[in-house]
Amino acid sequence: MNSILDTFDSLSITLLETLKRFPLASLSAFLASLILILLIEIEYSPTNEIVLLANKVAFVLTLGIFLFPVLYLLNRSIFFKLIGIGVLVAYFYFLPLEIDTLAVLRHMLLILALFFMFFWAPFLNTNISNKNIWEWTMKILIILLVTIILTLTFYGVFYILMFSLRELFEVEVLDKRYWQFIILVLGLFSVNFFLSQMPKYICLLQLKKYTRVGAVFTKYILTPITMLYMFVLFAYIVKILLLGLWNEVTIDWMIIGFTFFAIATYMFWTPLVERLHSNFRNLIWGSLFVLSIILALSIWIRLIDGLTLEMLYLILLFDVWLMLISLYFLFFENASYKWLFFSISLFIGLSQSEYVIDWLLLLMR
Incomplete structure (x- = not known):
């Protein structure tokens, strides 16, 4: 009985500290x-205009789930909390009442x-x-992974329970209850669990060496795969150059995929x-x-062939980011990971700016 009470007290303290x-x-x-x-x-x-408005409010609040923690990591003063509220109010104002696919993508x-701000904001x-x-990055990713696993576990238990009730006692459960339950778990448990596991004092975070599994994975699995990927990709590019297939094939996603493999390999070491x-x-x-130059050439050729910049906008921004961050790590021996993560957040944010879109469209005309 005492152990149950101690566990309850511990959970209560953790919840209060998180709040x-x-x-x-x-x-x-x-x-x-x-x-x-309620909408479900x-x-x-x-x-229904009221329903659309409620949906818009919920949409904006989901942004606040990520915005307020990163502002806390940047600065713990109340001023930054007020900035966060102001950002959400402005976002709500500019967001259309009817949220379409483009709004969801943005x-x-x-x-x-x-999310990438979690990796650089404290530093x-x-x-x-x-x-x-x-x-710190690995700590955040592990917390996220554990949160996802626990969330799926909760949902799995609920699904099995509902399935058992239906099969054994012929209790019919509406499909919307499943959606409501997962939303409830995400809102009440997942977010608070993730936030509660974030280290309170980042400066006290201890450096840890990989376990044998981590070292073996990095040295003998991830690195060889990346090197093989590099060889195959450059061989394919040589084939395209020799056969003049620029107008027939695109290598955008291959380059994007290799970029993440290469950077992950570099950081895992x-x-x-x-x-x-x-x-x-x-x-x-x-x-x-080199790949950023090849990607720029590929984009240029497709623009000449009549493909609109709107269709290549995000890829073009990715290429600019890749070129700049590559030069940074090539020429600065002490290049910091925080600027890598910062640049990702910056360019994703810029990709949503109407001013940047208009400027690029004007530049390419």
Whole structure:
């Protein structure tokens, strides 16, 4: 009995500490889940203005779930909380009442930009080693993975329970209950669990070496796969150049895929060595710089052939980012991971700017 009470006390303290650290994020998650559950209950109607407004509010609140924690990591003053509220109000004002597919896509990209802020926001004004940044990054990713697993576990248990009730006792459960339950879990548990696991004092985060599994994975699985990917990709590019197939094939996604493989490989080596060898650094970032030039050439050829810039806009921004970040890591021996993550957030944010879109369209005319 005492152990149960101790567990309950521990959970209560953790919850209260989370609410104290991230009150607006928890509130945003709660309100968003509540609104979405109610919308599902009344069966969402795109013709009802009140329903559309409620959906818009929930949409904006989901952004707040990510916005307020990263602002907390940047600065814990109330001023930054007010900035966050102001950003959400402005976002609500400019967001259309009827949310279409394009608005959803832009919303997801903004959330992605905010998520990458988790990796650099605590270190913006701090000179810190890449080992510390990588340790923090892995910590966040592990917390996210555990949160996803626990969320899926909750849903799996609920699904099995509902299935058992239907099969054994012929209790019919409406399909919308499943959606309501997963939203409830996401809003009440998942968000708060993720936030509660974030280290309170980042400066006290201990550097850890890989386990044997981690070292073997990095050295003998991830690195060889990346090198093989590089060889195949460049061989394919040579084939395209020799046969003049630029107008028939596109290599955008192959280059994008290799970019993430290469950067992940480079970063996974961080805990294994004191300083990455210059040849390895030049190989990874040099190959990415060459690929950025090839990708720019591919985009240019397709623009000449009549493809509109609107269709290549995100790829063009990705190419600009890849070229700049490659040069940064090539020419700065002490290049910091925080600027890598910062640049990702920045370019994703810029990709949603109407001014940037208009400027690029004007530039390419």
